Amino acid sequence: xxxxxxxxxxxxxxxxxxxxxxxxxxxxxxxxxxxxxxxxxxxxxxxxxxxxxxxxxxxxxxxxxxxxxxxxxxxxxxxxxxxxxxxxxxxxxxxxxxxxxxxxxxxxxxxxxxxxxxxxxxxxxxxxxxxxxxxxxxxxxxxxxxxxxxxxxxxxxxxxxxxxxxxxxxxxxxxxxxxxxxxxxxxxxxxxxxxxxxxxxxxxxxxxxxxxxxxxxxxxxxxxxxxxxxxxxxxxxxxxxxxxxxxxxxxxxxxxxxxxxxxxxxxxxxxxxxxxxxxxxxxxxxxxxxxxxxxxxxxxxxxxxxxxxxxxxxxxxxxxxxxxxxxxxxxxxxxxxxxxxxxxxxxxxxxxxxxxxxxxxxxxxxxxxxxxxxxxxxxxxxxxxxxxxxxxxxxxxxxxxxxxxxxxxxxxxxxxxxxxxxxxxxxxxxxxxxxxxxxxxxxxxxxxxx
Amino acid sequence: xxxxxxxxxxxxxxxxxxxxxxxxxxxxxxxxxxxxxxxxxxxxxxxxxxxxxxxxxxxxxxxxxxxxxxxxxxxxxxxxxxxxxxxxxxxxxxxxxxxxxxxxxxxxxxxxxxxxxxxxxxxxxxxxxxxxxxxxxxxxxxxxxxxxxxxxxxxxxxxxxxxxxxxxxxxxxxxxxxxxxxxxxxxxxxxxxxxxxxxxxxxxxxxxxxxxxxxxxxxxxxxxxxxxxxxxxxxxxxxxxxxxxxxxxxxxxxxxxxxxxxxxxxxxxxxxxxxxxxxxxxxxxxxxxxxxxxxxxxxxxxxxxxxxxxxxxxxxxxxxxxxxxxxxxxxxxxxxxxxxxxxxxxxxxxxxxx
Numbered sequence: 001x002x003x004x005x006x007x008x009x010x011x012x013x014x015x016x017x018x019x020x021x022x023x024x025x026x027x028x029x030x031x032x033x034x035x036x037x038x039x040x041x042x043x044x045x046x047x048x049x050x051x052x053x054x055x056x057x058x059x060x061x062x063x064x065x066x067x068x069x070x071x072x073x074x075x076x077x078x079x080x081x082x083x084x085x086x087x088x089x090x091x092x093x094x095x096x097x098x099x100x101x102x103x104x105x106x107x108x109x110x111x112x113x114x115x116x117x118x119x120x121x122x123x124x125x126x127x128x129x130x131x132x133x134x135x136x137x138x139x140x141x142x143x144x145x146x147x148x149x150x151x152x153x154x155x156x157x158x159x160x161x162x163x164x165x166x167x168x169x170x171x172x173x174x175x176x177x178x179x180x181x182x183x184x185x186x187x188x189x190x191x192x193x194x195x196x197x198x199x200x201x202x203x204x205x206x207x208x209x210x211x212x213x214x215x216x217x218x219x220x221x222x223x224x225x226x227x228x229x230x231x232x233x234x235x236x237x238x239x240x241x242x243x244x245x246x247x248x249x250x251x252x253x254x255x256x257x258x259x260x261x262x263x264x265x266x267x268x269x270x271x272x273x274x275x276x277x278x279x280x281x282x283x284x285x286x287x288x289x290x291x292x293x294x295x296x297x298x299x300x301x302x303x304x305x306x307x308x309x310x311x312x313x314x315x316x317x318x319x320x321x322x323x324x325x326x327x328x329x330x331x332x333x334x335x336x337x338x339x340x341x342x343x344x345x346x347x348x349x350x351x352x353x354x355x356x357x358x359x360x361x362x363x364x365x366x367x368x369x370x371x372x373x374x375x376x377x378x379x380x381x382x383x384x385x386x387x388x389x390x391x392x393x394x395x396x397x398x399x400x401x402x403x404x405x406x407x408x409x410x411x412x413x414x415x416x417x418x419x420x421x422x423x424x425x426x427x428x429x430x431x432x433x434x435x436x437x438x439x440x441x442x443x444x445x446x447x448x449x450x
Numbered sequence: 451x452x453x454x455x456x457x458x459x460x461x462x463x464x465x466x467x468x469x470x471x472x473x474x475x476x477x478x479x480x481x482x483x484x485x486x487x488x489x490x491x492x493x494x495x496x497x498x499x500x501x502x503x504x505x506x507x508x509x510x511x512x513x514x515x516x517x518x519x520x521x522x523x524x525x526x527x528x529x530x531x532x533x534x535x536x537x538x539x540x541x542x543x544x545x546x547x548x549x550x551x552x553x554x555x556x557x558x559x560x561x562x563x564x565x566x567x568x569x570x571x572x573x574x575x576x577x578x579x580x581x582x583x584x585x586x587x588x589x590x591x592x593x594x595x596x597x598x599x600x601x602x603x604x605x606x607x608x609x610x611x612x613x614x615x616x617x618x619x620x621x622x623x624x625x626x627x628x629x630x631x632x633x634x635x636x637x638x639x640x641x642x643x644x645x646x647x648x649x650x651x652x653x654x655x656x657x658x659x660x661x662x663x664x665x666x667x668x669x670x671x672x673x674x675x676x677x678x679x680x681x682x683x684x685x686x687x688x689x690x691x692x693x694x695x696x697x698x699x700x701x702x703x704x705x706x707x708x709x710x711x712x713x714x715x716x717x718x719x720x721x722x723x724x725x726x727x728x729x730x731x732x733x734x735x736x737x738x739x740x741x742x743x744x745x746x747x748x749x750x751x752x753x754x755x756x757x758x759x760x761x762x763x764x765x766x767x768x769x770x771x772x773x774x775x776x777x778x779x780x781x782x783x784x785x786x787x788x789x790x791x792x793x794x795x796x797x798x799x800x801x802x803x804x
Contacts, residue, residue, distance in 0.1 A: 229454065232456075254659050255663050269667075272666055273663070445663060
């Protein structure tokens with residue numbers, strides 16, 4: 001009973017949080033339609049991937065989802081609460097009813113094609129296309145212009161910033177992952193309510209981690225038994241995260257590298273803002289993750305860890321095994337491993353396989369942050385670093401094995417490796433923090449030469 | 451179980467720390483702890499900022515911390531002739547880089563007086579309030595000035611302009627009369643816990659952190675290039691604040707504060723300067739000099755100021771109100787361009803060397 005109650009609470013809170021956390025949008029009613037769009041995509045993927053389901057359960061879950069969407073929309077009639085869950089007043093109720101009916105119809109159509117791999121591939125293609133549009137400024141601006149025209153708004157102000165779609169990147173990755181699992185027959189049977197809860201689980205909505213559906217489902221179906229220890233563990237994790245985020249990261253943000261201060265930095269001093277940026281991005285992201293994990297823990301969900309002291313790792317490979325781990329694992333599972341497996345079947349040499357796998361993976365991770373030259377260079381920077389380490393590790397495995405037999409020397413090598421790795425990563429942040437290659441090159445020159 | 455114990459211990463430690471903070475009250479000592487003038491160079495003007503994240507600067511009211519962050523906190527060398535500038539945002543250098551402020555221009559001239567190097571310190575602070583100026587001037591005396599230059603304008607004089615956050619937060623004995631008259635004295639004997647100091651502590655930490663960026667970038671002010679230029683076409687309005695022509699009541703202006711401070715300055719020479727302002731030639735300039743001042747009020751103020759200064763023994767008075775070319779004002783009737791500041795510096799230089 002308690003578990004069912006918890007599951008309904010997670011579902012309801014996550015759906016409402018999707019509306020509540022969605023930032024204001026310049027396109028009329030987008031702060032309402034973007035969350036509805038997210039829920040529609042999730043419902044369609046669920047419909048296309050579930051081989052069988054209980055019709056009564058579907059009726060209950062789909063009904064609950066519709067009721068929640070209509071309830072949010074109905075707030076437009078309550079003056080005092082009209083912007084309680086959305087940044088602006090929700091659109092006309094009739095438009096929302098029509099949208100819900102359309103979503104239900106598309107979902108039903110997708111359900112008819114649920115056992116066709118072409119449907120899954122098409123959906124994956126659709127998510128990739130949407131990611132490309134949302135992450136590419138020019139395309140996002142063009143899409144914004146189209147939607148503005150539909151709404152009768154002027155298109156002169158159309159901008160990529162109109163697409164502040166809360167959590168879409170993460171939802172898209174969870175959906176693509178689920179579709180790939182379905183292709184491999186590994187996606188578990190889930191109720192619509194469970195699948196929605198997995199996709200938009202409120203604590204992990206805006207910045208991950210990216211969980212796997214089967215693992216999340218396992219937690220949802222494990223009897224929920226809150227107790228003092230669970231609560232204390234959860235509170236401690238949230239407090240740790242809040243300290244990292246609000247005390248450390250936000251303080252470091254005051255002096256962190258950015259486009260505004262980079263041109264003014266004096267030689268010799270430029271390293272400080274760069275170090276501040278490197279530490280800030282870690283404390284910010286890992287602090288947020290701690291808060292997400294802590295809240296999830298209180299709800300009985302053990303989200304995957306995202307960080308494991310990455311800046312203390314002695315090489316770049318270990319760094320990427322401990323930085324944004326759920327994203328790295330996602331790319332490993334759905335891109336790197338299938339690609340390298342395919343290249344091995346084609347009898348490629350080991351080194352080109354590793355190079356191709358790492359460059360393409362890191363390029364995709366870079367572009368996931370935004371389709372810009374700087375994110376692309378950041379991806380290549382890390383790919384080449386990973387490849388260099390891979391080759392070095394291969395070389396050193398036999399020739400320098402004796403180092404491992406001397407603990408002190410090994411420790412010294414590890415410390416030197418951690419320093420080198422940290423600085424390689426920190427210099428990579430120059431591409432990440434600044435918006436243009438010219439500004440990045442200018443700063444790199446200032447860091448080393450003048 | 452272990453996690454619960456950790457939480458309980460953390461809460462207990464926090465309570466002990468906050469009680470200890472209240473008992474010891476380390477704020478005065480903490481305020482004087484500064485990375486400026488040691489790890490990073492001292493600031494060339496007092497901390498003040500509207501957009502912290504772009505200016506790497508912030509407005510605080512802790513005078514100890516403000517002065518500790520300023521380059522004036524460095525020890526005075528034997529060959530230094532120390533000049534302190536007091537004034538409003540014009541002296542502080544609104545929209546100007548530190549090297550383009552009045553102090554910056556005077557220092558660039560590398561003046562020498564009686565064989566000593568003239569070193570000018572900018573202790574101007576934005577906002578118009580003579581009481582605020584007097585507060586900073588008195589504090590400046592701790593730093594062994596050889597000469598003080600106090601730049602004033604009419605807007606700093608009305609009695610109701612004297613209330614200022616700096617004054618309210620720093621009502622010491624010497625200013626008590628002015629404080630009680632114009633400011634809002636804080637209660638004494640406070641027993642404040644850590645949480646109640648959190649804003650002040652956060653500001654102190656921020657001030658130190660911005661010191662890093664001050665050293666790294668030389669930025670201490672956000673200066674937008676697209677600022678609204680000073681208004682030259684004026685309304686046909688003859689009022690100055692609540693005052694209407696024909697008479698500017700002397701008792702409504704804080705001349706007594708100015709002369710009172712001047713009379714205390716027997717040990718340190720004081721020059722009072724009526725600072726330059728825009729004399730508009732636009733619409734209705736026959737009625738108003740600029741957005742701040744109608745002609746009748748400003749003309750009477752100049753006469754009254756000259757009379758007051760003539761009665762203050764040992765004070766030199768300079769009326770430089772029209773000394774800057776009218777094209778050299780930026781976004782207000784008293785904010786100067788670098789070229790305008792140079793004109794003012796040129797006018798002041800002979801007085802500094804006299």
